[in-house]
Amino acid sequence: MNGRPSTATTQTTQTKASSNEWSFSTPEQTQATFAAMFSELKGMTQFTTSMYVMTYPEGLQLGYSCNRDSKGKTTYYWWNQTGFTLSTYLCDNAGHPLEPPLKSNTDKGDGTASNAGNNNTLSNGVNGYQGANLNYSTAQFAFTNTYLYDSVAYKSSYAFAINSVTGEKATFGNDWTLGFVSTQINEILKVFKYPVFAAAVECGTGYVLGTSSTAQLFNDTVIYSVREVDDPFFKDFTRLLDGSFTGVNVTVQLGSVSSVAEGQDRWFLDRNIAGSRWKLGINAHLFAGRKILLLVYMNIESVESQMDRLSTKTGYMMLGIIAAFVALTVLFSIVISRQLQVVVRRIQLLKDLKVSEMAEDVDGHAYSVVFELAELQKAFNSMTAVFTEFLKKNAAMTRKVVMHSEGVAQEVKPSSKKIVKSTDTE
Known part of the structure; x- marks a missing residue:
């Protein structure tokens, strides 16, 4: 990107999707897009914990997340959703998900924005419980409410994108911990x-x-x-x-x-x-x-x-x-x-x-x-x-x-991954 470091944030992913650089219109483009996502995330683990897409209007979440332990070792995960079931897989360093899934969660909700379950289109829409309030009419950027996940406080940024070539619509997301923001503040001070x-x-x-x-x-x-x-x-x-x-x-x-x-x-x-x-x-x-x-x-x-x-x-x-x-x-x-x-x-x-x-x-x-x-x-x-x-x-x-003083002043490489789809887990 013009010789500058990769900037894998929600608004740059929004730009990639809008310009058709990232697309899910064919199996080949889908594979290339997720490979690029993984490559972006690997270069950005210091700044974000995830990179994923939520399909529209289905509201399915697919993408990558990572976790860095106290010794600096980074572990990668693949999120894959079928219906209302979201599954998490351990990944190898090339981004390939490893069977079986580590965990699966099924939440159908009741079909409303306030209780959308795993329907991300509803949960991130107007009056949705995530607090993003995306209206899906135009390209849009928003933040979620602060939330707890696995005893860690997060905030997410979402960007809704419309592909100018294929007409595809999707929401791209990144998550970061509140601890990360505090670390950046201390670096500044x-x-x-x-x-x-x-x-x-x-x-x-x-x-x-x-x-x-x-x-x-x-x-x-x-x-x-x-x-x-x-x-x-x-x-x-x-x-x-x-x-x-x-x-x-x-x-x-x-x-x-x-x-x-x-x-x-x-x-x-x-x-x-x-x-x-x-x-x-x-x-x-x-x-x-x-x-x-x-x-x-x-x-x-x-x-x-x-x-x-x-x-x-x-x-x-x-x-x-x-x-x-x-x-x-x-x-x-x-x-x-x-x-x-x-x-x-x-x-x-x-x-x-x-x-x-x-x-x-x-x-x-x-x-x-x-x-x-x-x-x-x-x-x-x-x-x-x-x-x-x-x-x-x-x-x-x-x-x-x-x-007035006598003293002296002190001075992507894309991975060839295949998308693994889980079966519903009740």
């Missing part, structure tokens, strides 16, 4: 040398989608709301909710907060946690129809102490505090709004201070999506410009300090 806490909270559910905290976000059966997470920063935030906003539940309160801190407007608050002064930055964004609250706590005393080494002027200290928030917001927004493979590269670019190169990626649209939305793309461009200006001012400030 490594750039900063002072204490910072960050989190993304879904306003409609109160669930924490990702955080720098090590606190448990769910147990085997329940995903915790922001009020239930055992962490001093989340407890401080819920005290803020209770003291500043009325509401019958946390989702109503979060909705009130998001209206105050919406879009590019940021709400900064002074907080005291365990006797230390913190600055809380709150920013709300709309991601594929879902309001997400971005929370950033920064230890003011630590920032002031580090800035004081460069200048004793209060203005420079305040510039550093504000600019640090701007820089953190840029980085934090990237992990939520960009294709995760591209995110890792951009984090490295920021570490190397190659801001112009990062901006070229944005203008050239060399990205895909995990939490994609147009509003944040515009905000990202403006924040990058601000961050660039901050770097210039910071360089000028450092030169002044050096001039």
Whole structure:
């Protein structure tokens, strides 16, 4: 793909299907498409746990998933569905499913969107229990609700595609764990040398989608709301909710907060946690129809102490505090709004201070999506410009300090797989 790394996300698979690069119209094309899917997934296991298609209107799910253990070993699985029975097979490294299936699940539901069983067309449609609300009239992108599967919290992104050549319709999906989002946030925060806490909270559910905290976000059966997470920063935030906003539940309160801190407007608050002064930055964004609250706590005393080494002027200290928030917001927004493979590269670019190169990626649209939305793309461009200006001012400030100091500044290959169809298991 134009010499760039493979970007196996739902929107790139949507593009492949729409352009007829991926098709299921003949047995040969079906085999080639699934082989390409497996090859894509093998190159993307750092960023997603699955790649699959759901047929329309039948609602059958077919594709691959994977699991990486604590030693870094990746195991691949094949999903195959016949009727209302979904079967999972172990795969070899070439993507060939191995008989017999590891498990099969049959769920007929009652034929309604709220109890669709294994009919994925109904469950992902308008008012479906998955929360994607796809209307299947045009090409569309959406996210599911956060859910638990095998005691792991997931979120899925779906893209409904219409093949411009064959007229085929299908929904393509990718899943990722909330733990992965938290890992990406912590990677970003490594750039900063002072204490910072960050989190993304879904306003409609109160669930924490990702955080720098090590606190448990769910147990085997329940995903915790922001009020239930055992962490001093989340407890401080819920005290803020209770003291500043009325509401019958946390989702109503979060909705009130998001209206105050919406879009590019940021709400900064002074907080005291365990006797230390913190600055809380709150920013709300709309991601594929879902309001997400971005929370950033920064230890003011630590920032002031580090800035004081460069200048004793209060203005420079305040510039550093504000600019640090701007820089953190840029980085934090990237992990939520960009294709995760591209995110890792951009984090490295920021570490190397190659801001112009990062901006070229944005203008050239060399990205895909995990939490994609147009509003944040515009905000990202403006924040990058601000961050660039901050770097210039910071360089000028450092030169002044050096001039007045005697010290020295520190610086596919497609597999030939055959689709194995299971028999119904009751």
